Amino acid sequence: MDVKTCRSLDPKTVKALIAEANPSLTISPRCRGGLIISNAFFSDLIFPGSSLTISPNFHCKSLYLVGSVEFVGVISAQDRQRLWQNRIKGIQRVLRILEEPVGQERARQLINLLCQQFGLEAARQIPLEFIQQVGAVTTQETLLAWQQQGQGPAQLSLTCQPDDPALIVWQPSLPRLQQWSGDQAEFLGSELESAA
Numbered sequence: 001m002d003v004k005t006c007r008s009l010d011p012k013t014v015k016a017l018i019a020e021a022n023p024s025l026t027i028s029p030r031c032r033g034g035l036i037i038s039n040a041f042f043s044d045l046i047f048p049g050s051s052l053t054i055s056p057n058f059h060c061k062s063l064y065l066v067g068s069v070e071f072v073g074v075i076s077a078q079d080r081q082r083l084w085q086n087r088i089k090g091i092q093r094v095l096r097i098l099e100e101p102v103g104q105e106r107a108r109q110l111i112n113l114l115c116q117q118f119g120l121e122a123a124r125q126i127p128l129e130f131i132q133q134v135g136a137v138t139t140q141e142t143l144l145a146w147q148q149q150g151q152g153p154a155q156l157s158l159t160c161q162p163d164d165p166a167l168i169v170w171q172p173s174l175p176r177l178q179q180w181s182g183d184q185a186e187f188l189g190s191e192l193e194s195a196a
Contacts, residue, residue, distance in 0.1 A: 025051075025052045025071060025072075025073060025074075026049070026050060026051050026052060026071070026072055026073075026074055026080075026083045027046060027047070027048045027049065027050055027052065027069055027070070027071060027072075028048060028049070028070035028071065028072045029048050029049030029086075030048070030070065031048050031067075031068060031069055031070040032048065032067050032068065032117075032118060032119060032122070033048065033065065033066050033067030033068045033069035033070070033118065033122065034046055034047050034048060034066040034067065034069065034117065034118060035052070035063060035064070035065060035066065035069060036063065036064040036066060036126070036130045036134065037060055037062075037063055038060065038061055038062045038063070038064070038130065038133055039060055039061055040061060042133055042134075042136075043130055043133040043134045044091070044134075045090065045094055045134050046087065046090065047086070047087075047090040047093075047117055048117075049083060049086045050083055050084075050086045050087035050090050051074075051080065051083040051084045051086070051087045052071075064126065064127070064130050066114075066118050066122055066123075066125075066126055067118045067119065067122030067125075068122075093113065094110075094113075094134065094135075097109045097110050097113065097135065098135070098136060103136070103137045103138060103141040104137075104141045104144060104145065106135050106136065106137050106141070107131070107135055107137040107141040107142045107144065107145035108145040108148055110131060110134060110135040110137070110145070111123065111131070111142075111145045111146060111148075111149055112149075114126065114131070115149065120149075124146075128142050128143070
């Protein structure tokens with residue numbers, strides 16, 4: 001896959017790129033991090049190797065960066081198509097969990113998925129409010145699922161704090177991508193890398 005690696009982007013730039021529905025922006029398949037995009041009703045979990053493109057009518061209210069995330073810009077239409085298919089596969093993984101009628105089991109399966117995908121430490125950092133919204137589960141069901149993982153509730157982040165650097169609250173007043181200056185959304189060099 002031909003990619004251009006982005007500089008480490010600040011959260012506002014990530015938000016601006018997603019707001020522009022940039023079809024070439026993806027999460028690198030080489031990283032272990034991901035992204036949770038939330039609106040008023042549900043959250044979308046985006047795994048490594050997936051496109052970040054979202055529907056313009058999604059009305060994103062916040063983003064949460066899970067673990068260490070590397071963003072890349074994909075060059076070819078064929079690679080963009082494959083990464084979009086990866087995104088669909090990730091959505092299908094979550095949908096299979098959501099088909100479980102028992103909330104406690106949904107929470108357990110979602111916690112297992114988060115730990116497998118992002119690692120225990122990164123998964124523990126995800127505030128419960130995001131896990132609850134992704135899995136349509138209650139606080140109690142989520143806490144019980146973490147206890148089954150061997151993690152006590154005192155070790156968990158129950159809610160996002162306003163100063164949490166991984167939380168990005170969506171503000172409609174943000175400037176559009178074209179208005180950003182400097183190197184905030186600039187790609188590094190012109191050399192292409194091959195992602196394994």
